[in-house]
């Protein structure tokens with residue numbers, strides 16, 4: 001007779017390698033797998049259940065207290081991402097108008113200009129680390145879009161501060177030690193200095209009339225949207241801007257690194273992306289209007305995020321006893337893990353799950369997808385508010401870069417994926433930059 005697992009029997013495997021453990025548990029045939037991690041915890045493997053949990057976040061589920069609520073304020077300030085269920089809807093309503101498809105289209109020229117500048121640097125260097133470079137590029141882009149930065153000096157100072165803040169948050173959220181923020185030494189000091197510098201930069205811009213060039217920035221538009229009744233305070237605007245600076249690059253970075261690595265290792269797909277960019281844009285700068293025609297490039301990005309979803313695991317807490325669509329009963333206070341990396345590779349929902357095949361997202365196939373079986377941007381009321389921006393940016397970068405250059409990967413092995421806050425290559429991914 002098999003021994004009954006103890007309350008904590010899964011904890012060593014979970015702590016030792018969370019990504020490997022979640023992949024193993026995602027391969028279990030049950031719709032909802034009980035994890036023995038202490039308090040009642042489940043991994044949801046059924047796409048209908050996942051869609052249900054996403055849709056009912058805020059009414060039936062809370063986000064993790066590490067990411068939202070009072071304890072998260074220290075890391076994220078008073079911002080949308082950290083808002084608890086009670087305050088989230090109103091805050092989201094205030095910010096949503098900034099992030100529509102038409103609104104983000106105005107950043108297309110910045111995206112393309114900064115991508116071309118990055119390519120000039122890469123060509124000069126000859127060999128680059130894709131993991132690092134594709135983190136830096138979206139960071140420059142989001143700083144420009146958010147604050148309308150014009151000088152190299154400002155850009156460098158802000159890049160250093162956003163990076164120091166990110167490193168600290170990664171360390172704290174990835175730590176196995178409770179209350180890790182009280183034991184984080186110099187990183188904590190760098191974090192505090194970075195946040196105070198970012199605040200002062202935003203406040204400076206809030207106080208002074210913005211130069212014309214910056215008028216389209218998120219900050220300028222947030223200020224212009226104040227209507228006197230539901231306006232955000234200066235401190236809340238600072239926190240939102242700092243959140244967007246972080247959220248706007250830390251997921252896109254790994255997404256772009258994986259997508260370009262996949263193109264480099266699937267040369268026929270790379271050539272097809274290039275042909276599409278030439279057919280649609282000739283040799284001129286690609287624009288937001290080209291987006292809807294860059295269908296194959298978009299399918300490459302979607303398929304890349306299926307294989308390597310930057311957000312690969314997140315948590316919800318049940319507010320009351322209930323039953324999921326699959327029939328599983330969930331008690332009050334239970335933790336539910338939802339894993340993109342698990343469901344995106346589940347053979348029940350996707351054929352040949354480990355094969356890179358952008359065709360499965362190429363119209364009209366993309367419409368036949370079961371909701372909940374693919375959710376790189378989450379879903380429901382807390383779905384990624386920046387997803388139109390992310391898609392615009394990723395497709396324009398992929399098309400602009402692939403039209404001009406190809407990458408030859410220096411090391412022939414597949415990069416190991418590391419499951420931290422995001423799913424990223426565990427080490428540098430060195431590649432030669434070669435003109436076609």
Ligand code: HEM
Nearest residue numbers: 081247248251252255310311376377378382384385386390
């Ligand atoms: C490939 C790129 C991106 C991915 C994969 C991604 C993924 C996600 C996911 C999965 C969530 C929901 C988390 C949860 O429900 O717990 C989320 C939320 C969020 N994302 Fe993104 N994101 C990306 C890019 C962006 C960009 C470019 C921005 C800003 C310009 C952004 C801003 C936000 C914000 C503010 C939230 C919180 C939304 C809320 O709680 O209402 N993200 N993102």
